[in-house]
Amino acid sequence: MSTYGLFTRVFGPPPGTGAPSVVLVHGLGLSGRYFVPLARRLAANGVTVLVPDLPGNVRSRVCVRRTPDVVRTAEALARWHRQLVPGPSLLVANSVGCQVVAALAARHPSLVHRLVLLGPALTPGVSVWRQGAGLLADAFREPPALLGLAAADYLRTGPLRWAVSLRHALRDADVAFEDHLARVAVPTLVVRGAGDTLVSEAWTRRVTRLVPDGRAAEVADAAHAAHYSAPDAVAELIEKFAAGADG
Known part of the structure; x- marks a missing residue:
């Protein structure tokens, strides 16, 4: 459905019915489709799960004329959140989506209860060529179904918008x-797939130290999109973290 300008997938109880809310935020040039396995797994336990396509991406492509930078994307997501989600939510993001939710959490702390960063990219100071090589290497470690889904999303977002989004993400x-x-300002869980070639162990440790209340976890037999290849394992980490236990 299209909600407040952003196409949004909803799993579990509708927003506003009193169930805890989880928002899943996708990465560069993608849609929320690759979060569906995780969304269904979380919603099975009575959680409201909302998965928007960010402005300029796939089914939210036409809601903006120009591709927004990371901060403007975070502001658009904050407006969407205020209109649709009652109270603070647990935000879960993957890849460049982690840059978006970090900006949102820093600028609008009242909207966030807890934060989960899955494969937080991009790494500051690393060239686009090295990060591109890492992403290419990661592709060989992901399920073939994910590659097909991602290719279709990239085509629908469009190569020009994808390139502009990448430039914005590198600058951010x-x-x-x-x-x-x-x-x-909220507890943050940093999750890395053990086989992730885009996000290094060193950068994961740094992210965990940078946030004031951070903890780290690793998912075995998973790469950059651990939430897609290992949704049960990632859901268990998120549920344990949401309940206040250490990740």
Whole structure:
């Protein structure tokens, strides 16, 4: 459904019925489709799960004329959140989506109860060529179904918008991402697939140290999109973390 300008998938009880809310935020050029396995798993326990397509991406492509940068995307997501989600939610993001939710959490702390960063990219100071090589290597470690889904999403978003989004994300990584992480005021779980070739163990440790209340977890037999290849394992980590236990 289209909700407040952003196409949104809803799983579990409708928003506003009193169930806890989880918002899943996708990565660069993608849609929320690759979060569906995790969304269904979380919703099975009575949680309201909302999965928007960010502005400029796939089914929310036409809601903006120009591709927004990371901060403008975070502001659009904050407006959507205020209109649709009652009270603070648990935000879960993957890849460049982690830059978006870090900006949102830093600028609008009242909207976030807890934060989960799955494969937080991009890494500051690393060239686009090295990060591209890492992403290409990761593709060989992901399920074939995910590659087909991602290719279809990239085509629908469009190569020009994808390239502009990448430029915005690289700039944010170099000038703002670490500052936003340091301003996150809520408990944060940083999750890395053990086979992730895009996000290094060293960067994961740094992210965990940057946020004031951070903890880390690793998912075995998973790569950058651990939530897609290992939804049960990731859901268990999220549920344990949401209940207040250590990740």
